[in-house]
Amino acid sequence: MKILITGATRAGKSTLIRTLTNGKSISIDKHGTTVALDHGVITVRGIKLYLFGTPGLEHFSVLRKILSEGADGIIFVVDSEDRSKDNLARLVWREISSLAPGVPCIVAANKQDKPNARKPSELRKELSFLSGVPIIPTSAKDNFNLNVLMNAMLTILIGELSPLLKKIEKYSGVKGGIKKIMDEMKLDLAKIKSYLNWLEYRELIEVDWENEMYTMRKELRELLNTDNVPVF
Numbered sequence: 001m002k003i004l005i006t007g008a009t010r011a012g013k014s015t016l017i018r019t020l021t022n023g024k025s026i027s028i029d030k031h032g033t034t035v036a037l038d039h040g041v042i043t044v045r046g047i048k049l050y051l052f053g054t055p056g057l058e059h060f061s062v063l064r065k066i067l068s069e070g071a072d073g074i075i076f077v078v079d080s081e082d083r084s085k086d087n088l089a090r091l092v093w094r095e096i097s098s099l100a101p102g103v104p105c106i107v108a109a110n111k112q113d114k115p116n117a118r119k120p121s122e123l124r125k126e127l128s129f130l131s132g133v134p135i136i137p138t139s140a141k142d143n144f145n146l147n148v149l150m151n152a153m154l155t156i157l158i159g160e161l162s163p164l165l166k167k168i169e170k171y172s173g174v175k176g177g178i179k180k181i182m183d184e185m186k187l188d189l190a191k192i193k194s195y196l197n198w199l200e201y202r203e204l205i206e207v208d209w210e211n212e213m214y215t216m217r218k219e220l221r222e223l224l225n226t227d228n229v230p231v232f
Contacts, residue, residue: 001157001202004068004103005038005053006096008088011052012039016077016140018152020051027053037067044150046219048203065099072202073103073157075149078127080117080137082140086127093129104156106134108149111170113139116170158223164195164223165216168205172216179212 007012017038018024022090025040038053047107052071054064076093079085089103107130109120119128120135136152138145156166167185171177182192196214 001047001072001204002050002070003153004071004074004096004100005051005077006064006074007067007108008079008085009055009091010080011077011085012108012140013077014136016075016108016146017051017053019143020146025051026173036178037063042150044154046217047154048224049150049154050206051202061062061095068099071100073153074100074103075108075153076105076133077108077110077140077149078123078130078133079080080119080123081111081112081114083126089127090100090129101180104160106136106149106153107158108138108140109135110138110140112137112144113142135196136173136183154223156186158220165204165220168195168199168214169216169221169224172214172221175211175213177213178207178209202205 004015007013014025014027016026017039020042020166022037024036032219036053040051042049042051052067054060054067074096076096077133078089107119107123109123111117120137123135126132132153134147134156136149138148138149147231168181172182173181177193178196180190181187185192187195196205196207200207200214203214203217204220205214
């Protein structure tokens with residue numbers, strides 16, 4: 001699944017990806033500022049998440065547009081300490097909201113290791129555009145709450161897909177299951193193919209078209225049948 005990591009410049013996006021991947025991320029930067037993208041792959045509870053970090057400077061809007069395409073989730077990184085970046089954060093937020101409407105989002109209130117870092121409650125008051133969005137306090141530098149952040153992101157993503165996945169799960173591993181799910185959902189082959197191809201591309205299921213069946217990943221089935229409510 002594709003996760004977009006975005007926000008204003010110097011908010012800690014690259015550090016977040018680098019820490020999550022144990023230093024195995026790719027970064028294209030100049031003098032420490034991302035000028036193209038950061039990229040890394042992590043596994044959270046058996047599910048692969050592909051992280052794409054955007055540049056945060058205002059004039060990189062074209063790159064943000066390209067990188068936002070196909071995003072399944074968004075982590076918006078805010079510098080909790082530096083208020084001078086708030087206006088740029090607001091601009092990037094507005095831009096991403098228009099580029100990826102409806103995509104699930106979590107805010108990482110980063111740099112909580114700093115003495116003057118604002119708490120999530122303060123950020124909600126000062127940055128009204130974050131209203132209604134889950135905010136998790138983090139420190140990418142110290143690896144504080146990053147596990148909580150990614151687990152919450154995954155939980156929200158699976159929750160969004162849950163109505164479809166619950167139906168798909170019923171015929172997982174059943175020969176001829178594709179025909180059965182088509183009949184149950186009253187969908188034609190083209191539509192069910194688009195659903196299954198979408199899920200397979202994200203490595204959530206494996207499809208065997210020859211035997212008209214598919215298999216849902218064991219880890220995904222466990223997630224679907226676990227009551228995980230993220231705490232923000």
